[in-house]
Structure formats: C-alpha cells, structure tokens
Amino acid sequence: DAGVIQSPRHEVTEMGQEVTLRCKPISGHDYLFWYRQTMMRGLELLIYFNNNVPIDDSGMPEDRFSAKMPNASFSTLKIQPSEPRDSAVYFCASSLGPREYFGPGTRLTVT
Amino acid sequence: TQLLEQSPQFLSIQEGENLTVYCNSSSVFSSLQWYRQEPGEGPVLLVTVVTGGEVKKLKRLTFQFGDARKDSSLHITAAQPGDTGLYLCAGGTGSARQLTFGSGTQLTVLP
Numbered sequence: 001d002a003g004v005i006q007s008p009r010h011e012v013t014e015m016g017q018e019v020t021l022r023c024k025p026i027s028g029h030d031y032l033f034w035y036r037q038t039m040m041r042g043l044e045l046l047i048y049f050n051n052n053v054p055i056d057d058s059g060m061p062e063d064r065f066s067a068k069m070p071n072a073s074f075s076t077l078k079i080q081p082s083e084p085r086d087s088a089v090y091f092c093a094s095s096l097g098p099r100e101y102f103g104p105g106t107r108l109t110v111t
Numbered sequence: 112t113q114l115l116e117q118s119p120q121f122l123s124i125q126e127g128e129n130l131t132v133y134c135n136s137s138s139v140f141s142s143l144q145w146y147r148q149e150p151g152e153g154p155v156l157l158v159t160v161v162t163g164g165e166v167k168k169l170k171r172l173t174f175q176f177g178d179a180r181k182d183s184s185l186h187i188t189a190a191q192p193g194d195t196g197l198y199l200c201a202g203g204t205g206s207a208r209q210l211t212f213g214s215g216t217q218l219t220v221l222p
Contacts, residue, residue, distance in 0.1 A: 099144070
C-alpha cells in the first residue's frame with residue numbers, strides 16, 4: 001500500500017486566498033484525522049471522521065476552516081479566507097485500529 | 112481537557128550516550144503510544160503500551176508505562192545519530208479513537 005497520500009506537499013499563498021488540502025487515506029481504514037503542527041502549539045487534532053462522517057470538529061479553529069469526506073478514499077480541508085497565522089504543517093492520518101498512520105504532511109505558508 | 116507534558120523539550124547528546132524522555136499527565140490513559148517524527152515526514156508509531164507497569168523493548172529503546180497509567184518514559188541506550196528526531200507520546204482513552212498528543216521532545220544525537 002502507498003500509505004496515506006497528501007497533496008500538495010507545499011503550498012504558498014497570499015492572505016485572503018482559499019486553500020484546499022487533500023488526503024487519500026489507506027484503503028480499508030475507517031477513521032481519518034486532520035492535524036495541524038506548529039512549533040508553538042505542537043500537534044493539534046482539528047477534526048476526525050468515522051466511515052466518512054465527522055465525529056468531532058471541536059479542534060477546528062474557526063469558521064474559516066471546513067473539512068469534508070465525500071467518500072472513503074478522499075478528504076479535503078479547506079481554509080477560506082487564509083491568514084498568516086494559518087501557516088503550519090497539516091497532517092492527515094488514517095486508522096483501522098488504535099494505531100494512526102500519518103501522511104507526509106502539507107506545509108502551508110500564508111504571506 | 113487531557114494534557115500530556117513531555118520533558119525535556121529539547122535534548123542534544125553525543126553518540127553513545129544514554130537518555131530518558133518523560134511523558135506525564137494528571138489523567139489516566141487506557142493506552143500510551145510513542146511516535147518518532149523525522150524532518151519532512153509524519154509521525155511513525157514506535158510502540159503501544161496498555162498495561163500499568165508494562166515495559167516494552169525495541170532494540171536499544173525501552174518504553175515503560177507507569178503503574179497508574181498516567182505517565183510513561185522512553186529510554187535510549189547508546190544513542191546513535193539515526194535516533195535523531197521528534198519523539199511524541201500520545202494517550203488514548205477508552206473507546207474514543209482520537210489520541211491526545213504530547214508536546215514532543217526534539218532529540219539530536221551528534222556523531
């Protein structure tokens with residue numbers, strides 16, 4: 001298996017622009033997680049899905065952030081409008097049991 | 112809110128030295144996982160401990176779960192440059208699938 005796939009790997013955008021991050025989980029996994037990692041705050045859980053249904057989005061910082069999982073093989077995290085403080089590495093992870101498998105991350109820079 | 116504090120935050124040692132990293136909480140966890148993250152990649156699971164007092168060994172790495180399941184330690188014997196990375200502990204609770212991640216310990220092993 002190719003593991004969790006994220007795209008793009010790097011994104012540089014200007015403040016106010018819409019940003020869409022994409023994730024393909026490992027086939028057969030029933031949980032999908034979106035995390036944000038910064039030096040200041042470490043690894044933060046933003047939202048997670050079970051069988052494509054959002055279970056807990058309490059970590060989503062504000063209404064500018066939204067996530068969808070239209071099917072078992074694809075999820076998106078959208079930021080609209082983006083702000084410089086959104087600059088971070090965003091990870092997607094999937095799991096079937098207690099172990100989470102992380103993707104390589106998307107490094108987002110908002111100028 | 113459950114918090115996991117890791118110490119030290121940063122650790123720089125010479126090749127061949129021993130070290131211990133700590134993960135502490137005031138909350139009880141049903142399981143405790145340790146991940147290692149290398150630059151430009153997502154965290155990768157090293158071990159999961161589930162029983163109070165449990166000790167697991169992975170080559171030169173020894174993991175221990177506290178008797179009360181509130182803390183854990185990671186001991187590395189004869190550290191090597193390849194051990195360099197960010198070490199994260201993560202706690203799981205009951206049936207909830209999301210993990211609470213610690214603040215991380217950045218380890219640098221100098222040749």
